[in-house]
Amino acid sequence: MSTSKLPTRLNLSFDVELALAGSLPVTWGQQAIWDAMRDLGKHDHQFNLHWVLTLPTPRPACQVLTALAWLVDRHESLRSVFGDGHDGTATQRLLERCEIPLEWRAGGGGAGDTGRAAGLAEELCARRFQHHEEPPLRVGLLHVGGDVTHVVLAVSHMTADNDGLVRAAGELLDRIQGRDSRSPEPTQPREIAALQMSEPWQARSGRAIEYWRNILRAAPPMETPPDIADERSPRFWRGSLRSCALPGAVGELAQAGGVSTTSVLLAAASSVLGTLTGSSRPCLMLMCNNRTREPFRSAISPVALEGIVSFDVSSISYRDGSDAMGAGGDFGAVVRRAWNASLLAYRYAQYDKTALLRGIAQAGGTRSSMHRTCWFNDLRFDRRPQLPREDAGDPERGEFSWRGFTHEQGDADLAFHIYDHEDALQVTLTADTRVVGPRTIERALHTMERMITDAAVAARAVEGVHD
Numbered sequence: 489m490s491t492s493k494l495p496t497r498l499n500l501s502f503d504v505e506l507a508l509a510g511s512l513p514v515t516w517g518q519q520a521i522w523d524a525m526r527d528l529g530k531h532d533h534q535f536n537l538h539w540v541l542t543l544p545t546p547r548p549a550c551q552v553l554t555a556l557a558w559l560v561d562r563h564e565s566l567r568s569v570f571g572d573g574h575d576g577t578a579t580q581r582l583l584e585r586c587e588i589p590l591e592w593r594a595g596g597g598g599a600g601d602t603g604r605a606a607g608l609a610e611e612l613c614a615r616r617f618q619h620h621e622e623p624p625l626r627v628g629l630l631h632v633g634g635d636v637t638h639v640v641l642a643v644s645h646m647t648a649d650n651d652g653l654v655r656a657a658g659e660l661l662d663r664i665q666g667r668d669s670r671s672p673e674p675t676q677p678r679e680i681a682a683l684q685m686s687e688p689w690q691a692r693s694g695r696a697i698e699y700w701r702n703i704l705r706a707a708p709p710m711e712t713p714p715d716i717a718d719e720r721s722p723r724f725w726r727g728s729l730r731s732c733a734l735p736g737a738v739g740e741l742a743q744a745g746g747v748s749t750t751s752v753l754l755a756a757a758s759s760v761l762g763t764l765t766g767s768s769r770p771c772l773m774l775m776c777n778n779r780t781r782e783p784f785r786s787a788i789s790p791v792a793l794e795g796i797v798s799f800d801v802s803s804i805s806y807r808d809g810s811d812a813m814g815a816g817g818d819f820g821a822v823v824r825r826a827w828n829a830s831l832l833a834y835r836y837a838q839y840d841k842t843a844l845l846r847g848i849a850q851a852g853g854t855r856s857s858m859h860r861t862c863w864f865n866d867l868r869f870d871r872r873p874q875l876p877r878e879d880a881g882d883p884e885r886g887e888f889s890w891r892g893f894t895h896e897q898g899d900a901d902l903a904f905h906i907y908d909h910e911d912a913l914q915v916t917l918t919a920d921t922r923v924v925g926p927r928t929i930e931r932a933l934h935t936m937e938r939m940i941t942d943a944a945v946a947a948r949a950v951e952g953v954h955d
Contacts (some may be wrong), residue, residue, distance in 0.1 A: 538643070552939070565646070569622070573801075704851070772797050862900070904916070
């Protein structure tokens, strides 16, 4: 295929019978995303996701487009449109025909193409999807001559969650390279929605709602003092700490405690949140991917829902310092509590969110406005414990930077996110500056790092004494 004939649209046709079925219910995960996007209004593009697929060897454009058509046919959520039903809940409708937009960029065939592909991904995600009429997928392709080197998938969060998008990208790569996909036939969103409407799953939702209500009843109030607020415009600031010391320190503590690496990071985030809000048992919304079993494991559509965690962090004491809030106490005990609380959060993270919110309101709501506005989301793809690096440098001085500013962040006052970042961990904290100002955001991230690295050093010392 010559570069002068590269198509700008991928025109596809599908099963007429499914398209004629009309509006269908969405899954619990999709409904939660729909409500969150509605809260963001014109800023809902913040929920767009992307994945950059680097092909091991360049492939002809026609071969890549054929594989893309197969992927859209395989997963119904890639060819669905969405709207509001009569009762205020979201609905989905399968398209009989759709046009997937294709954005082509010429690459140089070198290392600079990684940056070009990343820039294209940001460009494709910067625009809102018109969910009532636009297919929730945009594709970018970097090419050298007539051969494709990188494929960018940009999707609405209504179509996939983070883990689902990774699965879709892996299936696409297998197809491009002519390998038979090892994945089972995917469960479609309409099938999951039907399952969740069944009596056993409605009962499961009811048990989850009661668990949430019990946690919120027991949680002490959470409130930040006025002196740490520093309102700015835009209101929401995202700080980032890139730390080469964290991967090894987190891995050491996880192995020592027999827990997950996420539990170590969750313990630190909860401890910081506790000192910011004056609560010995702060509440955090923990994103649970809900992919541990079928029918969700093979799906790409969003099945993640928030779980609620609240555990005792009072064994961690704080002393104010110039660069961090400081930490002391039995961090290992907090890590073990975080592990137990997160297991319970996952157990009760399958529910009808509309019913959940109604149940919370009927129980008198939360005792504090911050009980459901603080978030923790571990977005790493490799969460296995790592050994500490000898050249990790000063463990207390991760590299801090500001990563974003926005006027709208939905119902989140604070949000911790964890990312892989080459040989480091990146921890971000996005906060409403009317609640937590920029200086405190930076100090909180340094405190998380210091808390974990100090605990790892202490654990190493104890192990040396025992040896």
